[in-house]
Structure formats: C-alpha cells, structure tokens
Amino acid sequence: MKRTECVVPAAEVEIQKDFIRKIKEINQGRLLKYSLSTFGCQMNENDSERLAGMLSDMGYMETEKNSDSDLIIFNTCCVRENAEEKVYGHLGALKKLKRENPNLIIAVCGCMMQQPEVVEYIKKTYRHVELVFGTHNLYKFPELLYNAVNSKETIIDVWESSGSIVENLPIERKDGVKAWVTIMYGCNNFCSYCIVPYVRGRERSRSVSDIVHEVMTLGQQGYKEITLLGQNVNSYGKDLSDGTSFAGLLHELDKVEGIERIRFMTSHPKDLSDDLIYAMRDCKKVCEHLHLPIQAGSTRILNEMNRKYTKEHYLDLMKKIKEIIPEIALTTDIIVGFPGETEEDFLETLDVMQTVRYDSAYTFLYSKRTGTPAAKMESQVSEETKKERFQRLLEVQNRISKANNEELLGQVVEILVDGTSKNNPEMFTGRTRTNKIVNFKGNDELVGKLIQVRINKIQTWSLEGEVI
Ligand code: SF4
Structure with missing residues (x-):
C-alpha cells in the first residue's frame, strides 16, 4: 500500500486532523481493526481509499x-437495486455480532x-447501526467517528448538497502501480434513469x-498509470470558467514524469469534443481506449433517457474517432429494457453494436430507481423480455470481442504488469494500452513494469502471451 496527500490546505481539514489526533490518542496501545466494504463505481473505491487513509492515521x-473488527463500514451505491439489497443483507447479519461485541461500531x-x-x-430497521453519513461530508468522518465512539446515540449526518471540494485528505491506495484520481464530482445531466445527480450533486x-500536484506526487512514488475519474469527465472545467478543459488537463498531465499511462472514465457522447479526440491522439501517455456509453441504439429511447444525442450523432462520433486514432479500442455501456423499449428499438441497439464493433460492452438490465423520472414511466418492460434481449446482446458482443481479439494473434503488445492472475495463480497478468487483459508466465520482478509480450492465444475476454 502506498500513501499520498494533496497539498492545498483547508481550515476544515485541519479540524478533522485534530479529530484524527484525538482518536489516535484514545487508541494508543490498542490494536483496533476495521473492515471496509465498497459497493459501486470507481469513485466510491476512491472515496474508500480516503476513508482508509484517515483510519490508518487514527491507528x-x-x-x-x-x-x-472494532469498526465495520459499508460505503454504499444506489445505482442498482441489487447493490442496495446486499447492503441490507449485510446489516441484518451483523445484529448478532453487535450483541456479542457491544463496543463494535457499524x-x-x-x-x-x-x-x-x-x-x-x-434508523427503524437496523438500530445497531451507530453512524450514518453521506457523500458530501465524507471528509468529516474523523469528527463523526469520534462522536459515535463517545456517544450512546446513533450519529446521523447527511448533507443535501455541497459546493465544495476538499483537498489535503490522507489517502491509502490499494494498488502501488495504478491509481484512481478523481478530477470532478457530481453530474449535471439528469439522464432519466439515473440517481447520481440527486445523490452526488452538481458538477464541481x-x-x-x-x-497536477497529486499526479506528480504519484509519479514520484512510483505509480505508472492513473485513471482520471468523474461522472462525465468531458465536462471537466466547465464550472471553472477560466478556459480550463479536459483536453487541456490531459496535455498538462502528459508532461508528468514517471507516469506512463493515462486513462479516464466516464465520457458522455454529447460532450466529446474534437479537441479531446486530438488530445487523445497527441498526448503520448493517453491510452488508446475510449469508454463511451451509448445506453441505447434507438434515438426515440435516447430521447426518453434524456441523453441529448441521436444514434446518428453517436455513430458519426465513433467513425471520426476511428479515423483519427485507428488503433483505438472502444467499449460501452448498454441498458436493456428501458421503459417503452420495443423489439424495433432493441434491434437499433444491436445495429450499433454491430456497426461500432466494440471490444467489450457492459450490459445492464434496466432497474427502477425511486426518485428518477424513468421509474414513473408507463410501459415498463417485463423481466422476461429484458433477460431475453440481454442474452441476445451478450451473444453478439461475445462474437465481436473474440473476433477483435483474433486480430492480435501473433502481434507484440506492450503491457503493464499487475501481478498474479486471480483466476490462475500460476500466471501473471497485465493490460495493454487498449485495456485488454493479457495473461503470461512471468515472475514477481515484472510487477509494475511495462513489458513486451507476443500474443499466442485468444479468448473472448482475455489474451495469452509470452514475454519477449
Ligand atoms: S451522465 Fe447521465 S448516466 Fe451518467 S451520471 Fe450523469 S445522469 Fe447519470
């Protein structure tokens, strides 16, 4: 694990650092442990790295x-219903543990x-939960935990919104080679199925x-790859009104020593500018991979989703990107069974898939999120139809993914080595610049290095190769 800190001082953060010191004093001489479960997206993972950094400083x-554990934390996600159900399941199961260990904080x-x-x-169902806080006041965690430890009451502190960004929080990263770097918070888009703008607030x-300072520190610490995170990184800088743009940021980060690869997610087709495409082409460290969610192929459904682009605009964009960056790998997100999706609409999604020939697609069954306009829409699609369409999409995408991979057979590619493969501990694994997984026979000394590998075996979701 590696640690890093941003530099901008903030009075509020100093107050929290005082609470960190107070808790550390209380904890002196005791070996206190925590477990932290994270649900949802990489931004939540990055938030959890900050919680871990603060906890480590508290001892x-x-x-x-x-x-x-003396402290159990769930960092939750509300994008899909099953992630919520899992959290409730975990909370229910902890009742017994709390009875056995009354000092445990959940x-x-x-x-x-x-x-x-x-x-x-x-509050009503899980009375053994003693601390509840939201996304906007995560930085106040030391103070809230201090209060929870010293009070018999449940501490609930959830802010409706926040216009601020807090720098200078400790962070403990899970990985020593690749780092997540959040560049913006919130979303202004209000896609009709999505809860994010309601729970993460407006773009900041x-x-x-x-x-740049955070990334320079990462470079000095030996990190090789960064992934820039935001709900819609293409609109980075629009709220700063000083001419800052995402393309400009990429050019700045491209100069940072030590960092070899730059990735970003997620992009919105309506905001993907020509400047950004040219920045991707011209910045040597920016990888040849673009994740551009289409969500649905039918313009009628895109309109219902409030996505603000048409199928034709999206396809033109993809054509342009392929012309300017021929080696680019393209991936996407697709929602199957949005309310009112007919067979004809669905065929349009299949058509986009076959036209673009994505390297992979993350396909989701539409799931109602209370509080979003789509949840109230009539003509919800039956679960059976959603599943049947999902299966058809998967079959088409699997064929395309494999065919795309086949083009790499015999080629030499650069990979950044992650470590041993989760599925086969005898193999090592890494990723190409185009984000494809390559497994190979290697050794620990290669971890964190950029190496050349010849591809000699193809699978749908991964490749195999030999070090040359
Ligand atoms: S762009 Fe749309 S789908 Fe993405 S976070 Fe914003 S509202 Fe949600």
Whole structure:
C-alpha cells in the first residue's frame, strides 16, 4: 500500500486532523481493526481509499473479517437495486455480532445515504447501526467517528448538497502501480434513469494545479498509470470558467514524469469534443481506449433517457474517432429494457453494436430507481423480455470481442504488469494500452513494469502471451 496527500490546505481539514489526533490518542496501545466494504463505481473505491487513509492515521488496521473488527463500514451505491439489497443483507447479519461485541461500531456511508427514505429505513430497521453519513461530508468522518465512539446515540449526518471540494485528505491506495484520481464530482445531466445527480450533486471540478500536484506526487512514488475519474469527465472545467478543459488537463498531465499511462472514465457522447479526440491522439501517455456509453441504439429511447444525442450523432462520433486514432479500442455501456423499449428499438441497439464493433460492452438490465423520472414511466418492460434481449446482446458482443481479439494473434503488445492472475495463480497478468487483459508466465520482478509480450492465444475476454 502506498500513501499520498494533496497539498492545498483547508481550515476544515485541519479540524478533522485534530479529530484524527484525538482518536489516535484514545487508541494508543490498542490494536483496533476495521473492515471496509465498497459497493459501486470507481469513485466510491476512491472515496474508500480516503476513508482508509484517515483510519490508518487514527491507528486502525484493516482486516477482512467482520468478527475481528472494532469498526465495520459499508460505503454504499444506489445505482442498482441489487447493490442496495446486499447492503441490507449485510446489516441484518451483523445484529448478532453487535450483541456479542457491544463496543463494535457499524457505520454506513455513500450514495444510498443521500436518499432520506433509506436513512429512515435504516434508523427503524437496523438500530445497531451507530453512524450514518453521506457523500458530501465524507471528509468529516474523523469528527463523526469520534462522536459515535463517545456517544450512546446513533450519529446521523447527511448533507443535501455541497459546493465544495476538499483537498489535503490522507489517502491509502490499494494498488502501488495504478491509481484512481478523481478530477470532478457530481453530474449535471439528469439522464432519466439515473440517481447520481440527486445523490452526488452538481458538477464541481478540482483545479488543474491540485490534480497536477497529486499526479506528480504519484509519479514520484512510483505509480505508472492513473485513471482520471468523474461522472462525465468531458465536462471537466466547465464550472471553472477560466478556459480550463479536459483536453487541456490531459496535455498538462502528459508532461508528468514517471507516469506512463493515462486513462479516464466516464465520457458522455454529447460532450466529446474534437479537441479531446486530438488530445487523445497527441498526448503520448493517453491510452488508446475510449469508454463511451451509448445506453441505447434507438434515438426515440435516447430521447426518453434524456441523453441529448441521436444514434446518428453517436455513430458519426465513433467513425471520426476511428479515423483519427485507428488503433483505438472502444467499449460501452448498454441498458436493456428501458421503459417503452420495443423489439424495433432493441434491434437499433444491436445495429450499433454491430456497426461500432466494440471490444467489450457492459450490459445492464434496466432497474427502477425511486426518485428518477424513468421509474414513473408507463410501459415498463417485463423481466422476461429484458433477460431475453440481454442474452441476445451478450451473444453478439461475445462474437465481436473474440473476433477483435483474433486480430492480435501473433502481434507484440506492450503491457503493464499487475501481478498474479486471480483466476490462475500460476500466471501473471497485465493490460495493454487498449485495456485488454493479457495473461503470461512471468515472475514477481515484472510487477509494475511495462513489458513486451507476443500474443499466442485468444479468448473472448482475455489474451495469452509470452514475454519477449
Ligand atoms: S451522465 Fe447521465 S448516466 Fe451518467 S451520471 Fe450523469 S445522469 Fe447519470
């Protein structure tokens, strides 16, 4: 694990650092442990790295076992219903542990807590939960934990919104080679199926200098790859009104020593500018991979989704990107069974898939999110139809993914080595610049290095190669 800190001082953060010191004093001489479960997207993972950084400074050690823990935290996600159900399941299962260990503190935070009905439900149903906080006041975690430790009451502190960005928080990253760097928070788009703008607030961009400083520190610490995170990174800088743009940020980060690869996610087709495409072409460290969610192929459904682009605009964009960056790998997100989706609409999605020939597609069954316009729409698609369409999409995409991979057979590619493969501990694994997984026979010394590998075996979701 590696640690890093942003530099911008903030009076509020100093107050929290005082609470960190107070908790550390209380904890002195005791070996306190925490377990932290993260649900949802990479932005939540990055938030959890900040919680871990603060906890480490307070003298807590991480454990994977709830039964060993003095503090159990769930950093939640509300984008899909099953992630919410999982959290409730975990909370229910902890009742017994709390009875056996009354000093145990159970905390929940993250996007789910930004919904008042969820907080009410937790208050009523899971009385053993002692700390609840949201996405906007994560930086106040030391103070809230201090209060939870010293009070018999449940501490609930959820802010409706926040216009601020807090720098200078400790962070403990899970990986020593690749790092997530959040460049902006919130979203202004209000896609009709999505809960994010309601729980993460409006777009707020970090300053270029803060981001560059964080990335320079990462480069000095030996990190090789960064992934810039935001709900819609293409609109980075629009709220700063000083001419800052995402393309400009990429040019700045391209100069940072030590960093070899730059990735970003997620992009919105309506905001993908020509400047950005040319920046991707011209910045040597920006990888040849673009994740551009289409969500649906039918312009009628895109309109219902409030996506603000048409099928034709999206396809033109893809054509342009392929012309300017021929080696680009393209991936996407697709929602199957949005309310009112007919067979004809669905065929348009299949058509986009076959026209673009994505390297991979993350396909989701539409799931109703309370509080979004789509949840109230009539003509919801039956589960059976959604599943049947999902299966058809998967079959087409699998064929395309494999065919795209076949073009790499015999080629030599550069990979950044991650470590041993999760599925086969005898193999090592890494990723190409185009984000494809390559497994190979290697050794520990290669971890964190850029190496050349010849591809000699193809699968749908991964490649195999030999080091040359
Ligand atoms: S762009 Fe749309 S789907 Fe993405 S976070 Fe914003 S509202 Fe949600």
